[in-house]
Amino acid sequence: MDSPRTAAFVGTVGGAGTTRACLETGARLAAADRDTLVLDLDFDTQGLARHVRGDIDGDTTALLTDSDIALADARHDRALDAPGRLALAPAHAPFGRVAAAKTADAAQRLDTVLDAALADFDHVLLDTPTVASNPAVAAVTDADRVALVFPGTPRGTDATARERGRLADVGASAHALVATRTTLEAAPPDADRAVPDLAGEPVGVAATPGTSAARAAGLLAETLFDLELDHEEPAGRFDALRRRLP
Template sequence: MDDTGGTSGDGARTTAANCVAFVGATGGAGTTRCTLEVAAALAADGADVGVFDAAFATQGLAAHVEGQIAPDLTALLTDEADAPLSDGLTTLDVAVPGRVAVCPAFAPFERFARAKTPDAARRLETRLTAAAERFDHVLVDVPPIAANQAIAAVNAADRAVVVAPGTTRGADAVQRMRTRLTHVGAEADLVVATRGTFEGADCEVPESGVVEPDGVPACLDDGGAFAGAIVELAAAAVGRDVSDAFDGGGLLSSVERYVN
């Protein structure tokens, strides 16, 4: 395995990955958290997972990366557009058979503004497409659809998962996000409610009790309802049953309806 993607046991490159966009219906929905938890669950099952931060304004993924972030994703789309993708990847320190390699956004306003231009958005789509050929799964943390890079992310993705707080406000935001996705030629393949639920949600992710960035991902140490919800979300979003990695033979019945 090199630092840009996955290989099979005999050294052959794996087939193209599923690229999934986790789209926040509103701010504070828990989109970054869901993206990282699902990535960890997939890696616990042995997958090589790439996580990309298209939420340039909030830059939430950077809080989970130790040390210097250079180049970040915005630099790979602007000043260092010719640099290899591997230059921007950091492997998270999680004890799993697979790997979670993240490409965060961590930039001054001037650069992340340039990273939102149409040309940079096209580069993002190209970067994600290339990553999907190298990783087993590519997950993208996407802000509400209101900027070029968010549109590029959903265009590059095979599926769009809308994440919303489990409140009336969250349910209303989902309807608005469905409309926006339709306007850019996409659709909501899955709706996730966090910290509560609402009618129409396909999956529910409860509170985990872990709120500090250095405690995330928490699903690997949970073993309870939170981990079970992440296992179900991974199956629904990616189509991969990871329950065996969580000593979860009993979880299989709850996720098999999502797995082909």
């Protein structure tokens, strides 16, 4: 079996932090010299577009509805101090095109889009809403791996159980349960991985060695893609104090 290269990050509730989890995992992969594309399939929130600088012409809804639109028309490189690339393919469309992109015919094009992306990238991360639409179903069935992203709260845990049932309904399963805004030690017991609270950190901080984000995103990337990445432990309070001492 070929090594997994694509992963659907499924948000189990709104505001779970799915887009940020995709971005930080992509940044950590880029830091390991692995070119990574984040592709937005959450057409209602269109959250990835907020992280793109400049005008957005082609987008993921166009990729799924217009065969004349190439991936290069919808892709935007994210500036990052890393040997690998991090590129974003946002959703940025009016209601009419969003509706068209949610049809079954449009969702069937996702496999073609992924093939095109994998010709240029080592990994593709799909920013995916709950499994209640054609694009989400296509994402979890076409991707090599599925990660369920949930806030580390009772509400998040309940939503994750519901989402696992939806995955089973479409013949898919979760390869990782990812709690957000928490540590793995403090996360619910069924969490496989955790992404810390990054509210005060710049997007892409996981590309910086020695940060807690780099460690967390690296462990998640290893789980999803069967990788072995180099890890530099985050500096603790006493490590920082020792560096300041003469």
